[in-house]
Amino acid sequence: xxxxxxxxxxxxxxxxxxxxxxxxxxxxxxxxxxxxxxxxxxxxxxxxxxxxxxxxxxxxxxxxxxxxxxxxxxxxxxxxxxxxxxxxxxxxxxxxxxxxxxxxxxxxxxxxxxxxxxxxxxxxxxxxxxxxxxxxxxxxxxxxxxxxxxxxxxxxxxxxxxxxxxxxxxxxxxxxxxxxxxxxxxxxxxxxxxxxxxxxxxxxxxxxxxxxxxxxxxxxxxxxxxxxxxxxxxxxxxxxxxxxxxxxxxxxxxxxxxxxxxxxxxxxxxxxxxxxxxxxxxxxxxxxxxxxxxxxxxxxxx
Amino acid sequence: xxxxxxxxxxxxxxxxxxxxxxxxxxxxxxxxxxxxxxxxxxxxxxxxxxxxxxxxxxxxxxxxxxxxxxxxxxxxxxxxxxxxxxxxxxxxxxxxxxxxxxxxxxxxxxxxxxxxxxxxxxxxxxxxxxxxxxxxxxxxxxxxxxxxxxxxxxxxxxxxxxxxxxxxxxxxxxxxxxxxxxxxxxxxxxxxxxxxxxxxxxxxxxxxxxxxxxxxxxxxxxxxxxxxxxxxxxxxxxxxxxxxxxxxxxxxxxxxxxxxxxxxxxxxxxxxxxxxxxxxxxxxxxxxxxxxxxxxxxxxxx
DNA sequence: CGCCCTTATGCTACATCTGAGCAAAAGGCG
DNA sequence: CGCCTTTTGCTCAGATGTAGCATAAGGGCG
Numbered sequence: 001x002x003x004x005x006x007x008x009x010x011x012x013x014x015x016x017x018x019x020x021x022x023x024x025x026x027x028x029x030x031x032x033x034x035x036x037x038x039x040x041x042x043x044x045x046x047x048x049x050x051x052x053x054x055x056x057x058x059x060x061x062x063x064x065x066x067x068x069x070x071x072x073x074x075x076x077x078x079x080x081x082x083x084x085x086x087x088x089x090x091x092x093x094x095x096x097x098x099x100x101x102x103x104x105x106x107x108x109x110x111x112x113x114x115x116x117x118x119x120x121x122x123x124x125x126x127x128x129x130x131x132x133x134x135x136x137x138x139x140x141x142x143x144x145x146x147x148x149x150x151x152x153x154x155x156x157x158x159x160x161x162x163x164x165x166x167x168x169x170x171x172x173x174x175x176x177x178x179x180x181x182x183x184x185x186x187x188x189x190x191x192x193x194x195x196x197x198x199x200x201x202x203x204x205x206x207x208x209x210x211x212x213x214x215x216x217x218x219x220x221x222x223x224x225x226x227x228x229x230x231x232x233x234x235x236x237x238x239x240x241x242x243x244x245x246x247x248x249x250x251x252x253x254x255x256x257x258x259x260x261x262x263x264x265x266x267x268x269x270x271x272x273x274x275x276x277x278x279x280x281x282x283x284x285x286x287x288x289x290x291x292x293x294x295x296x297x298x299x300x301x302x
Numbered sequence: 303x304x305x306x307x308x309x310x311x312x313x314x315x316x317x318x319x320x321x322x323x324x325x326x327x328x329x330x331x332x333x334x335x336x337x338x339x340x341x342x343x344x345x346x347x348x349x350x351x352x353x354x355x356x357x358x359x360x361x362x363x364x365x366x367x368x369x370x371x372x373x374x375x376x377x378x379x380x381x382x383x384x385x386x387x388x389x390x391x392x393x394x395x396x397x398x399x400x401x402x403x404x405x406x407x408x409x410x411x412x413x414x415x416x417x418x419x420x421x422x423x424x425x426x427x428x429x430x431x432x433x434x435x436x437x438x439x440x441x442x443x444x445x446x447x448x449x450x451x452x453x454x455x456x457x458x459x460x461x462x463x464x465x466x467x468x469x470x471x472x473x474x475x476x477x478x479x480x481x482x483x484x485x486x487x488x489x490x491x492x493x494x495x496x497x498x499x500x501x502x503x504x505x506x507x508x509x510x511x512x513x514x515x516x517x518x519x520x521x522x523x524x525x526x527x528x529x530x531x532x533x534x535x536x537x538x539x540x541x542x543x544x545x546x547x548x549x550x551x552x553x554x555x556x557x558x559x560x561x562x563x564x565x566x567x568x569x570x571x572x573x574x575x576x577x578x579x580x581x582x583x584x585x586x587x588x589x590x591x592x593x594x595x596x597x598x599x600x601x602x603x604x
Numbered sequence: 605c606g607c608c609c610t611t612a613t614g615c616t617a618c619a620t621c622t623g624a625g626c627a628a629a630a631g632g633c634g
Numbered sequence: 635c636g637c638c639t640t641t642t643g644c645t646c647a648g649a650t651g652t653a654g655c656a657t658a659a660g661g662g663c664g
Contacts, residue, residue, distance in 0.1 A: 008310075008373070008386050038373065038384075038386075040384070042375075043374070043375050044373065044374045044375070045371060045372075045373045045374075045386075066370060066371065068368060069347060069368065069371040069388050070347075071310070071340065071346065071347045071388075072345065072346045072347075073344075073345050073346070082340075082342070084310050084340075084347075084386060084388075086371050086373075086386075145589055149589055149590075230612090231612085231613095232611075232612075247651095247652070247653075247654095248612090248613095249612095249613080249614085249615090249653090249654085250651075250652070250653080252612090252613075252614095253651095254651095269660065269661090270660090270661085271610080271611065271612095271660085271661090272609080272610055272611070272660080272661055272662080273609085273610040273611025273612065273659080273660060273661075274610080274611050274612045274613080274658060274659040274660050274661095275611090275612080275659075275660060276611075276612060276613090277612085277613090287447055287451060297651070297652070532641090533641085533642095534640080534641075549622095549623065549624070549625095550641090550642095551624085551625085551642080551643085551644090552622070552623065552624080554641090554642075554643095555622095556622090571631065571632090572631090572632085573631090573632095573639080573640065573641095574631080574632055574633085574638080574639050574640070575630080575631065575632080575638085575639040575640025575641065576629065576630040576631055576639080576640050576641040576642075577630070577631060577640085577641080578640075578641060578642090579641085579642090599622065599623070
């Protein structure tokens with residue numbers, strides 16, 4: 001009973017806000033996440049991830065947390081051997097460009113931005129999923145329920161953090177190009193959105209899901225902000241990550257009453273309105289107590 | 303640039319409530335977690351974990367979620383090769399005993415139960431940590447801050463879910479027997495608590511941390527309950543997991559108003575008080591909406 | 605310059621949630 | 635029966651969250 005010889009690979013979802021849009025660091029075409037094998041010289045998985053990102057993109061990471069470990073036989077291109085993929089989520093600021101490029105993550109997972117319009121969901125995704133629901137009479141009830149809850153259809157609420165479940169459902173129902181061949185649809189039935197190498201879109205979805213969940217209970221947004229920022233910029237960042245809008249005044253109050261930030265004394269003018277005060281993150285709060293992060297003052301009506 | 307040959311190992315923290323105490327499934331002595339290598343026949347990491355637990359303990363798991371992946375060079379006995387350990391958290395009910403035994407997890411991590419008394423913390427741990435703080439003048443301030451926040455000393459609040467941070471701090475400060483030799487203390491200075499094979503206590507701490515966090519935002523406690531139970535039994539279970547007490551009436555209100563349970567119609571008598579109604583988990587809520595789990599109606603005074 | 609548009613900020617009304625405690629219901633038992 | 639225990643119902647005040655009104659303070663333009 002000896003174990004299989006496997007290779008371990010690190011994958012990094014490195015996120016930054018670029019021109020107000022959440023973006024992910026990718027290399028090449030089709031875009032792939034920075035990655036590399038675990039080497040004997042690496043002290044830990046996290047250290048290995050840092051090393052590979054730095055080598056491939058010239059970028060030194062600050063915040064980095066483990067996401068998930070994948071080793072499914074049926075995913076990831078089906079090459080030889082069996083790679084174990086350990087994925088990490090890194091948060092940074094755009095800074096100098098380095099190698100590789102920032103890619104708007106809503107270009108990769110367009111259905112996840114529900115702020116502007118829902119025509120994509122209504123015109124492409126919902127009909128495609130309905131076809132899939134109906135295509136198996138035996139599993140219809142179960143499938144319909146699953147579709148409705150994951151995509152917030154049939155009057156149910158859209159749950160921002162179900163990113164991975166939504167991607168997996170699209171994969172399973174054959175609506176993305178990387179879905180297994182047997183269930184492939186003609187091109188015009190596929191859901192828009194740029195595909196990535198291997199199963200990297202799945203890893204990206206895992207990262208987005210984690211990030212959306214985490215900003216609601218830990219102050220991680222600040223890892224994505226410049227040292228000095230206005231509350232509006234912070235709100236824009238949160239909204240872009242969550243893919244939904246929040247109530248401005250209450251958001252301000254929430255941030256202020258938690259002592260998450262302090263004024264720098266400067267103001268930022270030139271936006272065509274009243275100049276905004278500039279703030280910086282009070283990094284000490286991370287030590288002072290268990291701070292509740294950026295809760296989203298939800299708007300009742302979706 | 304070729305990857306290191308590694309072996310992947312699955313580790314399972316399988317939890318159940320046994321005689322009202324949270325317990326973990328272990329094998330042999332010193333106790334170790336069920337584990338086994340990833341084999342070519344396994345379709346996924348999760349499937350491999352299920353297979354190994356079933357083979358080694360005769361127990362088929364229901365709820366199973368991935369915990370964390372470790373591959374630190376300096377931990378885990380330092381054997382040959384480099385094992386990647388992928389750990390999982392399983393929740394089940396004691397049922398038939400099977401192979402292996404249930405071990406009270408507070409016998410393994412005794413300082414985590416703050417319900418009864420805090421003499422262990424006050425008499426053993428705090429003094430030991432203080433010695434460690436003082437032993438390095440350069441790092442004293444930093445160490446003191448870290449000790450105070452992780453163990454809720456110096457007037458700070460005890461944070462139940464910092465289980466792993468507390469274990470790591472004890473490990474680092476040489477207060478547990480598995481700490482690296484250079485910092486070893488004489489036996490009478492070590493913190494009580496049964497050690498486990500390899501770094502399994504670390505994995506256990508990771509599992510406990512995850513479980514404590516998760517019961518506050520997802521209804522996972524019910525995976526540990528029998529099909530029919532009283533609200534008091536449910537409360538006892540939550541309290542045992544969290545290692546702290548909750549307010550009975552408010553706990554009931556919380557459970558009921560979320561429609562997490564429904565009455566079976568039966569009652570449970572014989573406890574020397576008013577007979578309690580029996581309830582069952584409404585498993586449908588998992589589909590109906592994003593249910594907020596068992597929030598802990600915290601008592602203000604610690 | 606004065607008006608209007610925009611964005612930023614302050615504040616209030618109201619609903620809901622939470623923490624805390626009183627008290628009654630309903631068995632067991634001497 | 636009276637007293638113990640445990641379960642259950644209910645109230646109440648303070649905290650927190652949601653929603654919206656109102657004012658402050660810049661830029662642009664006639």
